[in-house]
Amino acid sequence: MHPAGPAAAVIATLWWVLLAGATAIFLFVAGLIAFAWRRPPGDRDERGFVIGLGLAFPLAVLAALLVYGLVVGERLLPRPGPDVxxxxxxxxxxxxxxxxxxxxxxxxxxxxxxxxxxxxxxxxxxxxxxxxxxxxxxxxxxxxxxxxxxxxxxxxxxxxxxxxxxxxxxxxxxxxxxxxxxxxxxxxxxxxxxxxxx
CATH class of the missing domain: 2.60.40.420 (Cupredoxins -  blue copper proteins)
Known part of the structure; x- marks a missing residue:
């Protein structure tokens, strides 16, 4: 948690981003569960939940993680140079x-x-x-x-x-x-x- 070089700093940033993202997703899902429990008994249209939160939300999160992971991975690759x-x-x-x-x-x-x-x-x-x-x-x-x-x-x-x-x-x-x-x-x-x- 105390990086002393560029690669360690990238990894530490990745760790904090993943922690913040996991916390946000946890709180969001907890809020959805609380909303579902408090929903009136006659409101049963789950289509919006299934499509929006069951498909679109996970796909958006996974796509963002993939792009971020590729960018971070690219930054960590060794490259030739005169100072190496x-x-x-x-x-x-x-x-x-x-x-x-x-x-x-x-x-x-x-x-x-x-x-x-x-x-x-x-x-x-x-x-x-x-x-x-x-x-x-x-x-x-x-x-x-x-x-x-x-x-x-x-x-x-x-x-x-x-x-x-x-x-x-x-x-x-x-x-x-x-x-x-x-x-x-x-x-x-x-x-x-x-x-x-x-």
């Missing part, structure tokens, strides 16, 4: 290993380093069973599947430390399958790429 950084994340029971496209051969265990203010494509895979890569304040969750690479776009608005975890049950011990993302300012990122320990 690539990090490879490999899960295994019970650790994460990270490799860096801008620093070949450089790897870290349990800590992923990224530059703040730049988009990062995380190439997610696993060495054993299905895990899930999730940094709640930066982006949504994406599964790590054996033999396959999934790409998730994350970005941190500001330098800092962000908690990450595997959001997929993958056997006893998964609750401690955590990692940390450290977002660096431009100077600290360059030092990291040159091999200095932050």
């Amino acid at each position: 950084v690539t990090v490879r994340a490999e899960a295994r029971q019970w650790a994460w290993r990270f490799g860096y496209g801008d620093a070949p051969g450089r790897q870290t265990e349990g800590v992923m380093h990224i530059p703040a203010g730049r988009p990062v494509d995380v190439e997610i895979t696993t060495a054993d069973v299905i895990h899930a890569f999730w940094v709640p304040r930066l982006a949504g969750k994406l599964d790590a599947v054996p033999g396959h690479v999934n790409v998730l776009r994350i970005e941190a608005d500001a330098p800092g430390r962000y908690a990450g975890l595997s959001g997929e049950y993958s056997g006893p011990g998964y609750r401690e399958h955590r990692f940390t993302v450290i977002a660096h300012d431009a100077a600290a990122w360059q030092r990291f790429l040159q091999g200095e320990t932050p």
